[in-house]
Amino acid sequence: xxxxxxxxxxxxxxxxxxxxxxxxxxxxxxxxxxxxxxxxxxxxxxxxxxxxxxxxxxxxxxxxxxxxxxxxxxxxxxxxxxxxxxxxxxxxxxxxxxxxxxxxxxxxxxxxxxxxxxxxxxxxxxxxxxxxxxxxxxxxxxxxxxxxxxxxxxxxxxxxxxxxxxxxxxxxxxxxxxxxxxxxxxxxxxxxxxxxxxxxxxxxxxxxxxxxxxxxxxxxxxxxxxxxxxxxxxxxxxxxxxxxxxxxxxxxxxxxxxxxxxxxxxxxxxxxxxxxxxxxxxxxxxxxxxxxxxxxxxxxxxxxxxxxxxxxxxxxxxxxxxxxxxxxxxxxxxxxxxxxxxxxxxxxxxxxxxxxxxxxxxxxx
Amino acid sequence: xxxxxxxxxxxxxxxxxxxxxxxxxxxxxxxxxxxxxxxxxxxxxxxxxxxxxxxxxxxxxxxxxxxxxxxxxxxxxxxxxxxxxxxxxxxxxxxxxxxxxxxxxxxxxxxxxxxxxxxxxxxxxxxxxxxxxxxxxxxxxxxxxxxxxxxxxxxxxxxxxxxxxxxxxxxxxxxxxxxxxxxxxxxxxxxxxxxxxxxxxxxxxxxxxxxxxxxxxxxxxxxxxxxxxxxxxxxxxxxxxxxxxxxxxxxxxxxxxxxxxxxxxxxxxxxxxxxxxxxxxxxxxxxxxxxxxxxxxxxxxx
Numbered sequence: 001x002x003x004x005x006x007x008x009x010x011x012x013x014x015x016x017x018x019x020x021x022x023x024x025x026x027x028x029x030x031x032x033x034x035x036x037x038x039x040x041x042x043x044x045x046x047x048x049x050x051x052x053x054x055x056x057x058x059x060x061x062x063x064x065x066x067x068x069x070x071x072x073x074x075x076x077x078x079x080x081x082x083x084x085x086x087x088x089x090x091x092x093x094x095x096x097x098x099x100x101x102x103x104x105x106x107x108x109x110x111x112x113x114x115x116x117x118x119x120x121x122x123x124x125x126x127x128x129x130x131x132x133x134x135x136x137x138x139x140x141x142x143x144x145x146x147x148x149x150x151x152x153x154x155x156x157x158x159x160x161x162x163x164x165x166x167x168x169x170x171x172x173x174x175x176x177x178x179x180x181x182x183x184x185x186x187x188x189x190x191x192x193x194x195x196x197x198x199x200x201x202x203x204x205x206x207x208x209x210x211x212x213x214x215x216x217x218x219x220x221x222x223x224x225x226x227x228x229x230x231x232x233x234x235x236x237x238x239x240x241x242x243x244x245x246x247x248x249x250x251x252x253x254x255x256x257x258x259x260x261x262x263x264x265x266x267x268x269x270x271x272x273x274x275x276x277x278x279x280x281x282x283x284x285x286x287x288x289x290x291x292x293x294x295x296x297x298x299x300x301x302x303x304x305x306x307x308x309x310x311x312x313x314x315x316x317x318x319x320x321x322x323x324x325x326x327x328x329x330x331x332x333x334x335x336x337x338x339x340x341x342x343x344x345x346x347x348x349x350x351x352x353x354x355x356x357x358x359x360x361x362x363x364x365x
Numbered sequence: 366x367x368x369x370x371x372x373x374x375x376x377x378x379x380x381x382x383x384x385x386x387x388x389x390x391x392x393x394x395x396x397x398x399x400x401x402x403x404x405x406x407x408x409x410x411x412x413x414x415x416x417x418x419x420x421x422x423x424x425x426x427x428x429x430x431x432x433x434x435x436x437x438x439x440x441x442x443x444x445x446x447x448x449x450x451x452x453x454x455x456x457x458x459x460x461x462x463x464x465x466x467x468x469x470x471x472x473x474x475x476x477x478x479x480x481x482x483x484x485x486x487x488x489x490x491x492x493x494x495x496x497x498x499x500x501x502x503x504x505x506x507x508x509x510x511x512x513x514x515x516x517x518x519x520x521x522x523x524x525x526x527x528x529x530x531x532x533x534x535x536x537x538x539x540x541x542x543x544x545x546x547x548x549x550x551x552x553x554x555x556x557x558x559x560x561x562x563x564x565x566x567x568x569x570x571x572x573x574x575x576x577x578x579x580x581x582x583x584x585x586x587x588x589x590x591x592x593x594x595x596x597x598x599x600x601x602x603x604x605x606x607x608x609x610x611x612x613x614x615x616x617x618x619x620x621x622x623x624x625x626x627x628x629x630x631x632x633x634x635x636x637x638x639x640x641x642x643x644x645x646x647x648x649x650x651x652x653x654x655x656x657x658x659x660x661x662x663x664x665x666x667x
Contacts, residue, residue, distance in 0.1 A: 058502050066514075073518045185644035187594055189601045190616060190637035197625050197633065208626075301507035306598055320510070321602055324517045332517060339510045347505050 047355055047362075055348040062340040067112055070333040116337060125328040134331070135316065135338065141211055142315030146304040148231065149238035154293055156239065157246025162285065164247065165254030166277050177251070180244030188303060192237045192310030199233055206233050209312035234311045238303055245299070249292055253285040260284070287358055294350035298343045388579070391657045398653020404646035408639075412460040423454040424610055434622075434629045444631035446615075447622040455615050456635040462611035463643065466523065467593035470530035474592075475585045477531070478538025483577065485539065486546025487569050497543065500536035508533035509598065516604045523606045526599060530592050541584055542577050549576045579658035586651035590644040597640050612636040 078095055087095075096102045100111055115121065121131040160180075164173040183191075200208045207213065207230050216226040257263070258281070266276045305317035312318060316335060323331040354361055392398055411418075422428055431445035438444070443452040478500075485496035512529045519525045549555065555572055563571075599605060600613025601620070615636040619625075624632040 054498075057498075058505065061502055062506075069514055069518055181648055182641070182645060185590065185641045185648060187597050187601070187613075187616075187637065187640050187644075189598060190633070190640065193616070193620065193625055193633055194637065197628065197630060201625065201628055295505075298505060298507040302509035305509055305513075306602075309602065320513070324513060325603065327517060332514060336510060336514045340506050343505050343507055 043362075044355060048352065051348055051351045055344055058344045059341055062337055062344070063113055063116060066333050066336050066340075067109055069336070070329055071108065071112075116334075121334045122330045124323075124331045126323065126326045126331070127328075131331055131334045134319065135334065138314060138316050138319055141313060142304060142308070142317060144227075145231065145234055145238070145308065145313055145315060146300050149235045149242070149303070149307070150293075150300050152235065152239045153243040154246050157243040158250045158286075158289065160243075161247040161250025162254050162277065162282050165251035165258075165285075166281065168255060168258070173251075176247065180247045183240045184242075184244035186241060188237065188241045188306040189310050191241060192234070192307060195233050195237050196310070206230070209310075211314050234307050234313055237310070238307045242299065242303055245296065246289075246293075249289050250285065253287075253289050254281060257281045257285050290357060291350040291354050294346045294353070297346035301339045301343060388657050392653055395653040395656060397649045398656075401646045401649025401653065404642060405650060408460060408643055408646065409464070411457065412464050415457045415461055419451075419454040419457050421458070423451055424458055426450070434624065434627055434632060436629075437631050443635050444629070446618065446632060447624075452615075452631060452635050455610055456612070456639055459610050459612040459615055459636060460639060460643075462523075462609050463593055463596060463613070463640070466527055466530070466596045466611070467589045467643075470527045470534065470592045470596070471585055471588045473527065473531035474535040474588060475538055475581060478535040479542050479574075479577070479581055481535070482539040482542025483546050483569055483573055486543040486550065487565065487573060493543075496539070500539040503533065503536035504540070506533075508595065512595065512599060513602070513604065516599060521604055521606055523609065526596060526605060530595050530599075533595070534588055534592060538581065538584055538588070541580060545577045545580055546573050549573050583651060583654040583658050586647055586654050590647040590651070593640065593644055593647070612640050 078092055078099075078101070093102070100108060103111070119132050121135075123129060124131050124134055127134060157180075160176050164176045167173050196208055200206050211230050212223065212226050213230075216222050260281075262284075263276055263280055266280045267273075271279070301317075304315065305320060307313065308315045308317035309321045316338070319331065320335045320339075322328075323335070426448050431441050431449035431451065433445070433447055433449060435441060435445040435449070441451045441453065443456070446452060446455065481496050481500065485493040511533050515529045515532070516525060519529070550573065555568060558568055558572055596605070596611065597613030597616070600611050601617045603617055603621075605611055605614045605617070607614075613636075616633065619629070619632045619636075
């Protein structure tokens with residue numbers, strides 16, 4: 001896994017529950033606890049406005065930093081574009097004018113911002129096509145792979161995590177935590193290579209890479225089966241590496257609920273242990289974890305970049321990696337903004353969702 | 366502990382020793398933590414002793430003695446790579462770089478993260494707000510994307526690799542340290558220190574920092590494995606320093622030279638398992654440390 005945070009319990013502390021309390025401070029005046037309990041500060045409109053504004057500032061920062069990284073640190077792209085052939089100074093000047101590099105820096109920045117906001121992302125150096133078209137073309141493959149992988153990882157991780165936490169210290173718990181940690185410690189790309197070696201090369205059960213075979217008939221069902229066949233190994237790899245993170249989150253969330261009085265009440269009513277877990281403990285434990293799924297989008301992006309590259313999956317992640325070495329700077333820049341923006345928007349969604357699923361946040365703002 | 370200490374300094378030293386002994390006892394009771402520690406020590410010993418075990422000339426592409434991708438044999442216990450170098454030698458030497466980059470990047474991240482976190486929590490106000498927003502921003506961005514983008518423009522070297530890994534990993538520490546600083550600040554003994562006229566610097570270094578450090582140690586131990594994984598991913602993508610051998614760069618050469626289609630499992634398994642073991646060892650130690658130092662987890666002997 002290439003995400004920055006290992007699956008440890010304090011992750012939860014920095015999750016939305018902790019966040020909400022922390023972030024309340026700058027916007028709303030910190031009301032004393034007793035006062036906060038009686039008076040709702042702000043309301044949804046204000047909460048929404050605050051977080052949308054925060055996300056907007058973050059997005060603006062992404063645009064600034066991408067301009068900074070790719071235009072200022074990176075230097076003149078003409079040298080890289082013309083490295084194979086000799087060019088006269090006039091040709092260089094013409095290319096610079098075509099790319100808008102002869103303009104003053106502030107003008108370039110302005111053009112860049114307005115271009116990005118109107119989806120005019122320029123042309124790719126390697127494909128000589130508009131980047132927007134490239135992204136639209138490759139987005140479905142990425143969504144298919146990372147969407148399937150993420151749903152599987154969340155379901156598997158939550159399912160095992162809830163059971164492991166419920167029976168803390170049991171053989172099942174220790175075994176599952178150990179397995180999860182072991183898989184989490186494996187580098188995604190390496191696991192992918194091993195999976196290819198075993199399942200595609202030795203056993204020949206699945207295709208080695210790509211998303212579809214050229215020989216498949218063009219009708220819908222044959223295509224769907226073929227893509228599904230190609231999808232198995234990448235999804236397997238991706239899920240194996242990331243599900244442990246969700247497992248640990250869910251497990252510690254259940255652990256937090258274990259001592260709850262309402263569980264004793266439920267047991268006293270005569271409910272079976274299984275029912276107490278399913279109907280009472282898990283719904284409460286889910287609360288802090290639901291938004292973490294959104295917050296983890298950064299690691300989803302990381303994982304899909306590596307997985308797509310190992311399996312030559314024709315998505316945005318492999319396009320990003322492929323553009324490093326060309327170097328296709330406009331594509332790198334556009335994808336940098338796209339990936340970062342999507343994680344920022346996911347966090348915004350998590351914050352908005354949190355308002356609806358956790359009434360406690362309405363007191364603190 | 367037996368004799369009653371006389372001077373304040375001796376008293377302090379005795380207390381430090383006592384609390385260290387307590388922490389160590391708590392750590393020792395965690396089996397996974399001890400396994401991780403033993404594993405980690407073994408790996409570090411191997412990495413340090415690598416030059417004694419295998420001569421550096423074995424890493425040279427031109428002086429390689431084996432054939433192309435030979436399976437394991439008596440001469441090459443783990444086979445050879447595409448130019449005939451011993452995989453065993455490469456993996457042994459690779460440990461040095463992976464560990465150095467992982468540790469250095471973590472150290473840098475922890476230093477920056479702790480400094481920003483303590484000051485943000487202690488000073489607060491405008492500065493604290495901005496510091497928190499910036500670290501939040503870094504936390505949300507997909508780390509691999511940022512690292513790739515920066516390496517693509519900064520160029521590939523050990524220094525830039527360390528820099529970008531530190532840059533994408535400092536923010537978690539900041540958040541943790543800031544939260545802990547706020548908790549410590551609210552305690553009465555800080556009020557006492559302020560009443561006695563302690564300045565900001567004294568408060569931060571003598572009172573806040575010592576209370577924050579154990580948590581920082583635990584989180585640093587958990588940051589090293591992600592730094593090592595990040596380094597290996599970057600090196601595997603071809604963004605590592607081209608002049609040195611790391612586990613990621615070995616696997617990069619393996620992919621580029623078709624080790625998978627050649628069924629050269631001996632080329633793939635050793636460096637990958639090495640990464641897995643190191644990451645696992647750090648993670649086990651980190652989780653045990655966390656259980657010792659994090660009050661939230663005390664009593665949960667997982």
